[in-house]
Amino acid sequence: MNNLRLLTGLLSVVLLSGGVRAYGQSVITLEEIFKTAEAHSAQLRPSFTAQTESEHEMRVARAGRLPDVNASLYVSYIGDGFTTKRDFSDWQKAPIPHLGDGVALNVNQPIYTGGAVTNSIGLAKLKSTAARYATDLQRDNIRFRLAGFYLDIYKYTNLRGVMESNIAAAAKVLKEMQARHEQGTVLQNDITRYELLLSNLELQLVRINNTLDILNTHLVTTAGMPEGTLVVPDSTILTRSLPKEGAEWWQQEAVGNSPMLSLARSSVDISRKAESLVRSERLPKIGIQASWTIDGPILVEVPPINRNLSYWYIGIGASYNLSSLYKSNRSLAKSRAATKRAVEELDAARENLSMAVSADHVHYFEAYEELKTQQKSVELAERNYRTISTRYSADMALITDMLDATNAKLEAEQQLVNARINIIYYYYKLLFTTGKI
Template sequence: MKYINKTNLLLLSLFILQITVAQELPERKMTIQQLADSLVAQNIQIKLADVSVKLADARIGDVKMNRLPDIGADMNTMYLSDVTIYDKHWSQFQKVDLPNFGHQFTLSAKQLIYAGGRITKGIELAELSKNLAENQFTDLGLGVKLNAAELYLNLYNLQNQKEILLNNEILANERLKNVKLFFDQNMVTKNEVLRAEVLRRQLEQNILQIQNSIEITNKNLLLYAGLREEVLIVPDVSNINHQIREQDEAYFLELAYKNNPQLSISDIQIAMSKKNLELTKAENMPTLAAFSGYNASRPMTSSVPALDFYSTTYQVGLNLSYNFETLYKNGKKVLVDKVLIEQAELAKIAVMQQIETQVNAAYKNYRQAVMQTEVSAINEKAADENYRITELKYKNQLVTITEIIDASNTKLQAELQTLDDRTAIILNYIKLLRVTGQL
């Protein structure tokens, strides 16, 4: 311990404290399916999107109410003054007594018969809005699942990195012990001891950094999944069947064009733009409505003298109306609607191109990760063997500390590369599922 100064002790104390704090969180194993179930039930973004679907459905019912008749009733109770008659010079000429208390009651109903299809088209537009909200809900769900899966796999990678570093730290401590033993026997210089200590401290710092990243990623994943309990999620990827077998890129592109909700959203937006054009043209049509009314009033002021009786009337008829301003105003609206249709159609082409690039990237990266994993597994095995041989040589004083440190670094990098490649396979497979609408 004579070579450990106060700085080293401080670093070691921080490391032990960090590990102790991390261990206070109970671990909870979680599969990718369990994560998806938690997202569907708890994620706030998905809940907001679900409310949007319910709102769109409620608006359909609201628009359908336009098919029902408009019915109204009006009742008045009043005090009616006597009539005072003046001549043209505003001198009082005569005063006529009237019944002073009066009542009025009116009942009216109006039923739209024809409006150029505006109500039907409005209902169809509301139904399209609901379909749009449903597809946006599906697309958002896929996006949330992908983001959560990226956090999940990042946490998996970090936890395995930490395990690799801890294993290499054990080797570094054993190596430092051997170097000190050789130094005590005057077989190596102090420089070799210092080099071994530096490597061990570097591993300790790396473990601290990884632990901090684990805690941050775990917290983000807990919030994303809507989990309120403070646990350390331990990803379990053993049940992920990440194999695409013999399917080629064209197969996944066709699948994406068929299932990706973003394309459905584009189709609905085109349909909504066309429906708006139909509604604009429908405004050029006349409106025909049936109406009826009933009126009862007291007193009867139409007779002389006024009578304190009720007079009742009713009416039934048809109303035909036409707004002539549409003849010169709607032309511009029609042009705007046509441009919006063109814009929606171009947007669909852009979405198709984006989907094609996403499929291509996910498929190519998946294949690359598969091939890299095969190579990195061979490299990891070779690096382990190289370290074993170099360590044996060092114990027999056939190589320097530099060579065994190089062998140790090579072994560590090979193990981390294998981990990255295996994680990349799963991640790109999940991205492929997302873009093809199957996640």
């Protein structure tokens, strides 16, 4: 058999058989994974529950506008009394009817609470809004995490295809070398070298498969997909046309859409509303009061009258907590400090967001430059491969030179695919940072 022709055929197999393999599984797009996570992710459900809880808290706060109604009923045993002179002499027994009973109904409708009820409702609304922003932030975190798993699966699947091709090629070359060794044209040292190479490649393949299993498990579990699902990335994701807007456009999008920034703004609003709630403690409370009572016996008469006495009233009552004049100052100072801290945290969040957007934008366009570089590397690797192949045909290069050239070409092609994936990754990173993922 012509050795050059055999080697050329093996190298062609290596070059043509790489890439992503689906292994008979259906392709799942990243958008489909996002939708699945929205409905089934266990890591997202607590955020939805917290949002529901905040809505119930708002209903509780609104109930503060309703009247307070108290009803009481009692039955008692009353012992006999006694009377004395003012110097406690001339003790005489005073029989009293022993059965005591009473019914009372009190109604208090708040009219003016100094803003306490209104501020409580407003505070509950702000907390509900903050819970919604927190849910958006958690959703974005999960989506970005899923995008990372998804793109890593794409990378390692591509690497697995390259590794399998290298293993197949190395095994065939090793078989040919063993045949030539029997003919006395190849040294045992060369065979040992290729056996070591094949062993290392097989170990790398095991590690790649293990990494793919881990990534697939993390993605499936995080997205809430059925256990045992094998995610096969959509290869068309590399052909998408992505926007190339300037940094200023992304900064504006971040200011308007970032849930992290919206959550920081909500913290400021909540602190200010809490401050108003503390101020309301210094104001009087006014309400309509109504009461009806019936009880007996009538003990204010001597001797007691064994009858029930019923009376009712309606009017306007006002109350003022005098201790708030000296107690609320400390609470108000604390609330003002909390508001100041929330404002400072908002300013820090703006700065951090601006820096993150700038860095992600730089990396995004840097990924395009990396793509150009890798495209050039593929071109150079292919040129080098053709040169080495020609020299090998003229017996001016060794077989190791040919394999090195082939590996360099395969590595360049793999890095080219990874460079395209990096563009997708940094695009989703920008979407995550700006709250548009």
